[in-house]
Amino acid sequence: MDEVRRRRYLAAMGIVVWERRSADLDRAAVPVAAETASQPAPEPVSESAPEPAPQPAQHAAQSSAPAATREPAVEAPVAQEPITEISVTEEPIADEGPVQAAEAQPQPQPDGPPAWSDADLAGLPANGAGAMPPPQFDHAPPEPSRAAQIGTMDWAALEQAVAGCHACGLCERRNRTVFGVGDRDADIMFVGEGPGADEDRRGEPFVGRAGQLLDRMLAAAGLHRSRVYIANIVKCRPPGNRDPHGDEAGACRAYLQRQIELVRPRLMVCLGRVPASNLLNTAESVGRLRGRFHRYGAAGVPLLVTYHPSYYLRSPEQKAKGWQDLQRMLEFLAQDAAGDARV
Numbered sequence: 640m641d642e643v644r645r646r647r648y649l650a651a652m653g654i655v656v657w658e659r660r661s662a663d664l665d666r667a668a669v670p671v672a673a674e675t676a677s678q679p680a681p682e683p684v685s686e687s688a689p690e691p692a693p694q695p696a697q698h699a700a701q702s703s704a705p706a707a708t709r710e711p712a713v714e715a716p717v718a719q720e721p722i723t724e725i726s727v728t729e730e731p732i733a734d735e736g737p738v739q740a741a742e743a744q745p746q747p748q749p750d751g752p753p754a755w756s757d758a759d760l761a762g763l764p765a766n767g768a769g770a771m772p773p774p775q776f777d778h779a780p781p782e783p784s785r786a787a788q789i790g791t792m793d794w795a796a797l798e799q800a801v802a803g804c805h806a807c808g809l810c811e812r813r814n815r816t817v818f819g820v821g822d823r824d825a826d827i828m829f830v831g832e833g834p835g836a837d838e839d840r841r842g843e844p845f846v847g848r849a850g851q852l853l854d855r856m857l858a859a860a861g862l863h864r865s866r867v868y869i870a871n872i873v874k875c876r877p878p879g880n881r882d883p884h885g886d887e888a889g890a891c892r893a894y895l896q897r898q899i900e901l902v903r904p905r906l907m908v909c910l911g912r913v914p915a916s917n918l919l920n921t922a923e924s925v926g927r928l929r930g931r932f933h934r935y936g937a938a939g940v941p942l943l944v945t946y947h948p949s950y951y952l953r954s955p956e957q958k959a960k961g962w963q964d965l966q967r968m969l970e971f972l973a974q975d976a977a978g979d980a981r982v
């Protein structure tokens with residue numbers, strides 16, 4: 640911008656330029672004054688009455704006009720109109736002010752939980768995912784009961800569990816646990832009450848005098864102990880060969896139950912009062928229980944009751960009863976094998 644245009648522009652803006660007078664400036668002022676007098680005065684630019692903002696089409700048309708007439712229009716502070724529009728848009732807010740503000744802001748509930756509406760819950764997923772995190776528990780889930788754990792064991796795990804068992808007081812004076820012996824796929828399973836001194840020493844059931852008599856009885860019936868399975872109500876010897884207490888038998892019951900489930904015998908035989916009362920949950924004597932079939936457990940396994948071999952040792956005249964019971968066992972197995980067993 641040359642000096643003439645600059646001064647004209649400043650004059651249009653109402654800006655007075657004070658400069659030191661000098662010969663050069665005086666000389667320069669002469670043509671300015673002369674030019675000002677010879678040319679039409681620039682259109683005044685007034686802040687009180689600003690020109691409307693140039694529209695794009697007008698601006699393009701003015702681009703072809705002389706520069707002296709374009710500059711004030713371009714530089715004029717016309718674009719203040721949006722400020723006026725802002726003041727207009729504020730009016731609805733002022734009118735609705737307090738009411739709308741009160742509705743927009745959630746009001747605190749004086750007491751109790753927040754009042755949720757159906758609209759508040761409408762956007763939540765049906766399964767609640769993303770709405771609330773799942774509850775966290777400090778404690779671990781309960782472990783399966785001991786009986787449930789034993790009920791899933793195979794032979795190896797079961798034998799190992801018995802060997803290390805301390806579930807009742809009988810573990811304190813035992814020398815060895817007495818797990819069981821015989822054919823694990825046997826048709827007949829014999830159940831005694833508990834280990835004696837010989838069994839506690841050897842870790843095998845029915846190896847004392849009573850056990851030897853049992854072997855002879857089985858042999859007379861054409862059976863060998865390796866073809867049957869033999870176990871006891873408790874796996875550890877009760878002190879003094881006393882009867883096992885109820886809590887001891889109960890603690891050991893899961894082991895016997897698992898043995899029965901694994902063998903799946905066709906016939907069970909209780910040797911004496913203790914196994915009969917435990918498995919049949921009865922207080923009846925052997926004399927009243929023997930001679931007929933019973934059922935054991937949910938599977939309804941046929942079960943016979945006979946005297947313990949030690950009874951025949953004490954009362955040899957009763958051995959005929961033992962022989963009768965053996966014949967009944969063999970007869971049942973024969974009929975069962977033929978599909979004609981009646982219990």
Ligand code: SF4
Pocket residue numbers: 801804805806807808809810816873874875887890891
């Ligand atoms: S008698 Fe049975 S329950 Fe008791 S310690 Fe021996 S194996 Fe365990």
